[in-house]
Amino acid sequence: MTAVLAVAANTFREAIRNRVLYILLAFAIVLIAASMVLSSLSYVEQTRILQNLAFGAMRLFGIVIAIAVGINLIHREVDRRTVYTILSKPVSRTAFLIGKYLGLVATIWLLVAIMAVAFALTSWVGDAPLGLGHLAAVALVGLELAVVVGLATLFSAFTTPMLAALFTTGITAAGHLTRDLLALAAASGDPGVEAVTRWLHRVLPDLESFNLTLHAVHHLPITASDVVLPVFYAIAYTSVLLLLASLIFQRRDFR
Amino acid sequence: MSGGTPIVRVENVVKDFRPGFGLRTKRVLHGISFQVSPGEIFGFVGPNGAGKTTTLKVLMGLIGATSGTARILGHDVRETAFREHVGFLPENPWFHDFLTGREFLRFYARLAKVPRAEREARIDTLLAWVGLAHAGDARLRTYSKGMLQRAGIAQALIHDPQVVFLDEPMSGLDPIGRVEIRDLILRLRDEGKTVFMNTHILHDVEMLCDRVAILVDGRIRWEGRLEEFEREGERKSQVVLANLKPELAERLEQRCQAELRGHGERVELRVAEKDVEGVLGMALGAGAEVVSVTPLRQSLETIFLSAVEGAAGGGR
Numbered sequence: 111m112t113a114v115l116a117v118a119a120n121t122f123r124e125a126i127r128n129r130v131l132y133i134l135l136a137f138a139i140v141l142i143a144a145s146m147v148l149s150s151l152s153y154v155e156q157t158r159i160l161q162n163l164a165f166g167a168m169r170l171f172g173i174v175i176a177i178a179v180g181i182n183l184i185h186r187e188v189d190r191r192t193v194y195t196i197l198s199k200p201v202s203r204t205a206f207l208i209g210k211y212l213g214l215v216a217t218i219w220l221l222v223a224i225m226a227v228a229f230a231l232t233s234w235v236g237d238a239p240l241g242l243g244h245l246a247a248v249a250l251v252g253l254e255l256a257v258v259v260g261l262a263t264l265f266s267a268f269t270t271p272m273l274a275a276l277f278t279t280g281i282t283a284a285g286h287l288t289r290d291l292l293a294l295a296a297a298s299g300d301p302g303v304e305a306v307t308r309w310l311h312r313v314l315p316d317l318e319s320f321n322l323t324l325h326a327v328h329h330l331p332i333t334a335s336d337v338v339l340p341v342f343y344a345i346a347y348t349s350v351l352l353l354l355a356s357l358i359f360q361r362r363d364f365r
Numbered sequence: 366m367s368g369g370t371p372i373v374r375v376e377n378v379v380k381d382f383r384p385g386f387g388l389r390t391k392r393v394l395h396g397i398s399f400q401v402s403p404g405e406i407f408g409f410v411g412p413n414g415a416g417k418t419t420t421l422k423v424l425m426g427l428i429g430a431t432s433g434t435a436r437i438l439g440h441d442v443r444e445t446a447f448r449e450h451v452g453f454l455p456e457n458p459w460f461h462d463f464l465t466g467r468e469f470l471r472f473y474a475r476l477a478k479v480p481r482a483e484r485e486a487r488i489d490t491l492l493a494w495v496g497l498a499h500a501g502d503a504r505l506r507t508y509s510k511g512m513l514q515r516a517g518i519a520q521a522l523i524h525d526p527q528v529v530f531l532d533e534p535m536s537g538l539d540p541i542g543r544v545e546i547r548d549l550i551l552r553l554r555d556e557g558k559t560v561f562m563n564t565h566i567l568h569d570v571e572m573l574c575d576r577v578a579i580l581v582d583g584r585i586r587w588e589g590r591l592e593e594f595e596r597e598g599e600r601k602s603q604v605v606l607a608n609l610k611p612e613l614a615e616r617l618e619q620r621c622q623a624e625l626r627g628h629g630e631r632v633e634l635r636v637a638e639k640d641v642e643g644v645l646g647m648a649l650g651a652g653a654e655v656v657s658v659t660p661l662r663q664s665l666e667t668i669f670l671s672a673v674e675g676a677a678g679g680g681r
Contacts, residue, residue, distance in 0.1 A: 116475035120461065127463045190459045195520060198425045198453035198530075199476040202445045363428040365382065 113201040114209040121213025125179055126220070134178065135221055138171030139228045146236045157238035158327050164232055165247065165323040168225045172255045173282060176218050180262025181274035183210050188364060197364075204356040211263045211352060215256050222252045239329070246337050247326035253344040254320035258282050260351035261315070267355040268362065284310075285317035315347055370439065372528050372559045373401035373424065378433035380419055380583075393419050395583045396433065401528075401576075406550065406560040408574030410567065410665075412673055416583040417563040418456060421532050424561075425453055438527065449478055452521030456532040456563070458513065462506035466497055466516055469505055470523055477524035491519040495549065511542035518549055528559040535569055547573060567665045577665070579672045586672040591665065602641050604634045605656040606648050613651040617644060631656060 125131060145163030149156045184207070187193040196206060226248045233240050261281055265274035288311040295307035319340050325332050380394040394416050401407040411417050422428045423435055426442050440447035460469055470488045479487055492498045495515040500508065508516060514534065521529055534550065535543045550573055553560050564570060570577055571591065578588040609632045617634065636644050638660070645655060 112478060113476050116472060120464075120472050123468075124461060124463055191455055191457075192459060192461060194422075194425065194427060194455040195453060195458065195460070195473070195517075196476060197427060198448060198451065199473065199524075200445050200448040200478060201476050361429075363382075364422065365428065 113199070113205045114212065117196070117201070117206055117209025118213035118216065121183075121210050122216050125214065125217040128179070131175065131179065131217075131221070134171060134175050135224065138167060138175075138221075138225055141167035141171065142225060142228045143232055146232055149236065157233075157236060160236045160238050161229075161233060161244075161327045162323065164229045165251075165327070168222070168229060168248075169251055169254070169321075169323075171225070172218065172222055172251060173258055175221060176214075176255045176258040177262055177275060177278050177282070179217070180214055180259045181266050181271045181278060183214055183263055184266040184359070185271050185274070191364075193364060203359050203362075207263065207267065207356055207359055208352060211259060214259050214263075218255045218259060219252050222248065222255065241326070241329060243322065243326040243329060243332050246332050247322040250320040250322050250337070250340055253340055254317055257285075257315050257317065257320075257344050257348055257351075260348040264351045264355040264358075267359045281314060282317065285315040288314050288316055289318050316343070319343060370403075371400040372403050372438060373399075373407075373561060374434075374436045375399050375420070375424070376434045378420070378423060378435055379431045380416075380423060380428065381431045393583050394423075394430075397580065397583070397585050398433075399578045399585055399588050401559060401561055403559055404554070404557055405575040406554055406562060406573050408570040408577040409561065409563045409580060410565065410570055410577055410669065411580035412565060415580045417565075417580055418532055419583075420580070421530060421561075421563055424530065425451075449524055450527045452524070452526035452529040454514075454517045454521045454529070454531045454534060456536055458517040460505050460513065460516065460520070462504065465502050465504055466492065466508070467501040469516060470519055473520040474523045479524050487523060487525075491522060494522075494552075495519045496545065511538055511545065514538060514542065514546060515549070518546070522553075526558070528561065529553060530561045530563075532563045533565070534562060535564065535566055543569070567669055571665050579669060581673050587668065600638045600660065601635050602638055603657075603659045604636060604641065604644055604648075605631055605658075606634065607631050607654040607656050609648070609653045610651060613647065613653060617647060 142164045145160050145167060148163055149160035152159050184193075187196070187210070193206070197203065229244075229248070230240060232238075233244075258278065262274060262278045265277045269277070288307075291307045292311050295304040298304070322332060322336060324330065325336070376398050377396045378394055378398070379392065379396050381390040381392050383390050397416075397420065409417050409420065419428065423430050424437060424442055426445075426448075429443070435442045438447055438450055461472070464472065467488060470491060471484060474484045474487060488501075489498075492501045495518055497512060497515055497519065500512060505513065505516065518531075518534070521531070531550070534546050538546060547569065550560055550562070562570075562574065574591065576588070576590050579586045607630055614632065634644065641658065645658070648655060
């Protein structure tokens, strides 16, 4: 456990000393603040449009940052050979992988917290009401990004950053569409198509299950299961991703 | 070989790599075996591409052997826990350069399970030991190559290991840096550590190592103490002659199996010590002039070259 925490702390330290991260964060904050300007172009529902746009900016930039940093997570350690000295200590490959994952998740959660503060300030300035629903929605954005980091970790464990970016982006995009695919298949009435979409829905991450934006912005009631079930889903799905990553990473030769 | 249970025991280790996506494999290690005893500095010598780093990576668990066994301190190298007794410095090391020297050692101390109460004292001791006490709070990206190498040795020793593996520790260093690292390695031996050193710099091996294994094309060509080289090898002398007629040169080559190398009007011969008298008699009898006779010392370089040439000549 000490090794996992040491690797996680080092990954966190490396990430927060990365200037690219701050540039991306600055863009995200500018976009969140810009939602105030964009919403003012509308005559109706200005506060809801403001929060919708701000949430969208938060999720989009969260995903971009998670993928941008996550795809290099393992590759950089191998490419620069820092992994040689780390694994020559009493550190298992699984512990190393989990440490890297946790370090990046901690970084992403810090960024989500900063973006949430920017969101709150923008809402306050724009007179948009805030409630516990917003807090729950932000927490689920953090969970969604933890799953995306898990995907990036899996691909980073065995392929190049370019391919890892491609695979992670593709699956993240597909993960937002699986519910729509299910609905489309049900409407088609074709049992074959339904079976395929059901299988896709099970295998691909159901990232829309982490989306409470609508509930928060429209002040719809949020039940305990709306939050608890995604938490368990994120833990289970990420565990499988990290298990697969670990199995692949165990067999890898560092030539 | 020194007494005691071997610290490192490698038996018939084979390593195949698959260069591409195909089924064809390339054999890099051809069933190598050797042992390292406690307290010795062991030189693992070979030309570039011989398989030295591959062997070290197998020992560090960074790549898996195709077959054979490798053990350190009695443990299979695929295990993890025993590595708290093992230190490692890779070739041309690259570390997290956003860390300061002190943060860097703290990170490796945590990985190596150095108790929290002992960490800072251990870091201070090691920074002083490798001559980096003044640079502990500077980022690694500001370090010179020699300083990085010394920082690398400090991380290898942070947990006071029993055995230290060094991959080309003098590589790319200036003469002062090499002397500093050499002194550090000798201090490790004085502290009772076992040192395994990969290198192709024979001068360092002659100065530092108790025992040597020569690896050529993935095969161990020789393993033993340096002085054993001299006992094993046939002693030769260098005879330099002038005014040598071609017929005499031919006779010398055929009858004495002398190796002839021409240098202008002079000819250099390398002949077995037992044949020197006969060669001199023939040369003087044929009117040649004897310029010099020098007994040749069997240096590691000559052994190394003959091992490499032997491999190239098909002596596998």
